[in-house]
Amino acid sequence: MLSLARLAAMIFKEFVQIRRDRPTFGMIVGIPLLQLLLFGFAINSDPKHLPTGVLDADHGPVGRAVVAAMRASGYFEVVADFVSEAEVEDALATGKTQFVVTVPADFSRRVLRGERPQLLVEADATDPAAAANALSALEKLADGAAARALAGPSASLRRAAAPFDLVVHRRYNPEGETAFNIVPGLMGVVLTMTMVIMTCLAVTRERERGTMESLLALPLRPVEVMLGKIVPYILIGYVQVLFILVAAKFLFAVPMQGSLILLSAATIVFITANLAVGFTFSTIAANQLQAVQMGFFFFLPSIMLSGFMFPFRGMPVWAQTVGECLPLTHFLRIVRGILLKGSGGAEILADLLAIAAFLAVAGAVALRRYRVTLD
Amino acid sequence: MTAAIAVRGLTKRFSGRAVVDGVDLTVGEGRIMGFLGPNGSGKTTTIRMLCGLLTVDAGEGTCLGLDIRREAAAIKRQAGYMTQRFSLYEDMTVAENLDFVARVHGIPGRRARVDEAVARLGLGDRRGQLAGSLSGGWKQRLALAAAILHRPRLLLLDEPTAGVDPKARREFWDRIHGFAAEGMTVLVSTHYMDEAERCHAIAYIAYGRLLTHGTVAEVVAATGLAAAVVTGGGEPRLIARLKALPGVETATAMGADAHVAGGDAAALAAALDGLARETGAAWRPEAPNLEDAFIHLMAQSRDNFAAGEA
Ligand SMILES: Nc1ncnc2c1ncn2[C@@H]1O[C@H](COP(=O)(O)OP(=O)(O)OP(=O)(O)O)[C@@H](O)[C@H]1O
Numbered sequence A: 001m002l003s004l005a006r007l008a009a010m011i012f013k014e015f016v017q018i019r020r021d022r023p024t025f026g027m028i029v030g031i032p033l034l035q036l037l038l039f040g041f042a043i044n045s046d047p048k049h050l051p052t053g054v055l056d057a058d059h060g061p062v063g064r065a066v067v068a069a070m071r072a073s074g075y076f077e078v079v080a081d082f083v084s085e086a087e088v089e090d091a092l093a094t095g096k097t098q099f100v101v102t103v104p105a106d107f108s109r110r111v112l113r114g115e116r117p118q119l120l121v122e123a124d125a126t127d128p129a130a131a132a133n134a135l136s137a138l139e140k141l142a143d144g145a146a147a148r149a150l151a152g153p154s155a156s157l158r159r160a161a162a163p164f165d166l167v168v169h170r171r172y173n174p175e176g177e178t179a180f181n182i183v184p185g186l187m188g189v190v191l192t193m194t195m196v197i198m199t200c201l202a203v204t205r206e207r208e209r210g211t212m213e214s215l216l217a218l219p220l221r222p223v224e225v226m227l228g229k230i231v232p233y234i235l236i237g238y239v240q241v242l243f244i245l246v247a248a249k250f251l252f253a254v255p256m257q258g259s260l261i262l263l264s265a266a267t268i269v270f271i272t273a274n275l276a277v278g279f280t281f282s283t284i285a286a287n288q289l290q291a292v293q294m295g296f297f298f299f300l301p302s303i304m305l306s307g308f309m310f311p312f313r314g315m316p317v318w319a320q321t322v323g324e325c326l327p328l329t330h331f332l333r334i335v336r337g338i339l340l341k342g343s344g345g346a347e348i349l350a351d352l353l354a355i356a357a358f359l360a361v362a363g364a365v366a367l368r369r370y371r372v373t374l375d
Numbered sequence B: 001m002t003a004a005i006a007v008r009g010l011t012k013r014f015s016g017r018a019v020v021d022g023v024d025l026t027v028g029e030g031r032i033m034g035f036l037g038p039n040g041s042g043k044t045t046t047i048r049m050l051c052g053l054l055t056v057d058a059g060e061g062t063c064l065g066l067d068i069r070r071e072a073a074a075i076k077r078q079a080g081y082m083t084q085r086f087s088l089y090e091d092m093t094v095a096e097n098l099d100f101v102a103r104v105h106g107i108p109g110r111r112a113r114v115d116e117a118v119a120r121l122g123l124g125d126r127r128g129q130l131a132g133s134l135s136g137g138w139k140q141r142l143a144l145a146a147a148i149l150h151r152p153r154l155l156l157l158d159e160p161t162a163g164v165d166p167k168a169r170r171e172f173w174d175r176i177h178g179f180a181a182e183g184m185t186v187l188v189s190t191h192y193m194d195e196a197e198r199c200h201a202i203a204y205i206a207y208g209r210l211l212t213h214g215t216v217a218e219v220v221a222a223t224g225l226a227a228a229v230v231t232g233g234g235e236p237r238l239i240a241r242l243k244a245l246p247g248v249e250t251a252t253a254m255g256a257d258a259h260v261a262g263g264d265a266a267a268l269a270a271a272l273d274g275l276a277r278e279t280g281a282a283w284r285p286e287a288p289n290l291e292d293a294f295i296h297l298m299a300q301s302r303d304n305f306a307a308g309e310a
């Protein structure tokens, strides 16, 4: 049935073409690099010097002390002083400041009287990860700052846990995601993105350029064409994995507790599953543009609902259900499990089986839909 | 003589419209069959069905003794197909393209065979050049080289010489005849009359229906056309006047002279005599040619088609 010589011919041909296709070649290296830089550094590096505005209606020592302590933490940089609520709204809405501290009138006096007034910190939580660390630092430093301001005559108040209530308004408070969590996850994200789109393109390109006619006139079996298009990208996928693992170790010092061999084995199943999805799309898409659009159609839910962007357990049930059907969700658990928790075969088995099931379905659909004729 | 192609009632519909409609075609082994017909008449579609690239909606038959519906994979191993539009990989070099085809066919002594094909087609200087950067005529040569690389028993050529220069065209046809002499069967579509005349037999298709087939002489004779050459006499609007005459179906300028043809020899003679008296132009009978036959067939099929539609 399957002829290894013909399969080798397909694989060899694909490599010749990949080598010539500079932009795609660039994408293979560029996407992991870009994502590492964006997710690894830009987004998840502990952001500091965040623009902060202050509305101080108190003009008293305690409020000033709190603001000074915030500034000293390095997370907050006071860039504006406001006098009205309207200014506050505007600054947050336009993104001029990420935080606004509102010190109410009589704040210092009421603190001294022991009335526990409220200190309001509003955070622009559209990017919750960006504010998360700053906000957690805020809780600690507010206590100390107040304590210092109250030294001396009011020392008795220092015994209370906090002389005022810190009220933080934010719409979303994520679990503590760290680079350790993000970088291994990136492996799955990069593979999903490049593998699906690249196989999808590999087949539609044949159709769009008219080379499908010659290819179909050759005595190749569908499975030979399919594997011939998939195998080169498995190797490319491994290059990307290697790239990310090296970066994870040396750039981000991600711990690697488990077996890398086990990880490689799981990765090949995951890569192949994505390639099968790409191949299926390519049997539907009429041209390369549609292929890319379908790729994104698959990529977006993968990145959103897999637990990469948002904590999986924080998602509504319907989103979790969709997420469970996506191979990336399971792969993220496997990668994070192996690298961070040192999981072994037994722990990852369920997730690996889920990916394998996905692969079986996608592969069957791809083979069924692949036409050996032009109509 | 056994038939390399023998199909009956071959039909293909695209969204309900029969693009190829009940075509019967028989080509003997070692023969060169010219496949002619106006644009959109269904030549490419027919060829694609023969080599398993399109599913057949109705009809049956064999290529090389293999059923076209069930044994397409086996046919592909023994047939070479040269597509109308260049369809090899433009981002691969001449040698890489041929090497790929050779690998897929599992040709023994692959490198030597690729070298031989490159040399035979005069592609030697260009073997390392990207196929996409070849000129049109060179692309055609490469496509032909790829189609014959595995020494197929059946060669399906879809307008192989479109855009090829006269010398290369002649070489090409000499080669085709060489292959046929070795026993290869060739079905070649073309719009060139001189090429049709080089075939052992021709088949003419219009609106998806096979209208006539046979040798060139048979096809011309079957139309019952009469033709003549008209020598000008200085008449400036000769062609227009000729076309307006009753009994004249076609009139073509041949330098200062004109070639005319019509379905009725007597009517043609009467009309030309009348014109000669009026303008002083002279005329003499001539053998009708293949082009006359095709234009006649095309006009006829259009009438039939229009009648059928109405
Ligand atoms: N995939 C397709 N889908 C729909 N219609 C098609 C398809 N392929 C061909 N056709 C139609 O079938 C008819 C015959 O096309 P075909 O390409 O066989 O003509 P042809 O004789 O090769 O013409 P030409 O001399 O221009 O190459 C045309 O009207 C064309 O529009």
Ligand SMILES: [Mg+2]
Binding pocket: B043, B044, B045, B084, B158
């Ligand atoms: Mg055609």
